[in-house]
Amino acid sequence: MHPYAAEFIGTMILILFGNGVVANVVLNRTNGNGSGWLVICAGWGIAVFLGASCSQEISGAHLNPAVTLAMLLSDEISVVDSVGYVVAQMLGAALGASLVFAFYREHFRLTGDGDAKLGCFANAPVIRNFTQAFSCEVLGTFALVLPVFLMTKPTILWADDSITQPPVMGLGAVGSLPIGLLVFGIGMSLGGTTGYAINPARDLAPRIMHWLLPIPGKRDSDWAYSWIPVVGPCVGAMIAVAVYRLLLVLPFA
Numbered sequence: 001m002h003p004y005a006a007e008f009i010g011t012m013i014l015i016l017f018g019n020g021v022v023a024n025v026v027l028n029r030t031n032g033n034g035s036g037w038l039v040i041c042a043g044w045g046i047a048v049f050l051g052a053s054c055s056q057e058i059s060g061a062h063l064n065p066a067v068t069l070a071m072l073l074s075d076e077i078s079v080v081d082s083v084g085y086v087v088a089q090m091l092g093a094a095l096g097a098s099l100v101f102a103f104y105r106e107h108f109r110l111t112g113d114g115d116a117k118l119g120c121f122a123n124a125p126v127i128r129n130f131t132q133a134f135s136c137e138v139l140g141t142f143a144l145v146l147p148v149f150l151m152t153k154p155t156i157l158w159a160d161d162s163i164t165q166p167p168v169m170g171l172g173a174v175g176s177l178p179i180g181l182l183v184f185g186i187g188m189s190l191g192g193t194t195g196y197a198i199n200p201a202r203d204l205a206p207r208i209m210h211w212l213l214p215i216p217g218k219r220d221s222d223w224a225y226s227w228i229p230v231v232g233p234c235v236g237a238m239i240a241v242a243v244y245r246l247l248l249v250l251p252f253a
């Protein structure tokens with residue numbers, strides 16, 4: 001599979017499960033209606049785990065333009081490939097959001113709250129303070145990207161004195177579990193202000209689909225806020241790269 005296809009499929013799965021859990025919690029007449037923030041955070045953690053598991057070995061499982069930007073600034077990916085990754089992520093997110101709408105279409109029809117319907121696609125700040133919202137998205141993405149750089153790749157090293165090069169075995173899909181747990185933790189700890197987009201593709205592509213899809217009784221797509229979940233994560237990723245590079249050159253590092 002081509003890395004772009006892996007990013008497309010991984011991001012589609014991410015949004016299908018992530019936005020799907022939001023729809024299950026906030027839309028009327030679902031089995032999960034009103035089950036709360038813990039369910040949403042757990043669902044997003046699982047969504048990241050599943051999306052990353054499907055693409056990790058092929059593309060590195062960025063699934064996020066902010067992560068791709070961080071990898072570009074760290075010389076881990078070329079400019080051409082970074083553009084291809086971001087395009088694939090956006091298209092995958094758009095498809096995932098569309099599938100959520102198709103799956104819950106009757107529940108969208110039975111829900112009168114336009115804010116809830118928008119929340120199944122994109123984020124909004126609880127308090128309408130854009131300065132605070134921007135800083136929260138910056139810090140939330142910083143808290144995502146820096147640990148990604150610092151995490152040790154999970155492997156099993158077979159200790160055998162009879163061979164000079166002991167085989168190293170990866171953990172397969174289980175290796176993506178730390179990232180899922182990280183996103184779950186960010187949601188529980190830092191998601192209370194903006195809904196922790198921390199991913200431009202996760203917010204912008206579904207927001208565009210909210211605008212395009214024939215959702216009954218929908219409100220406007222809140223374009224005034226739409227730049228914050230895009231620019232904020234990119235700034236947070238750049239700061240994370242700068243801090244990581246600083247850690248590498250410090251005398252005690």
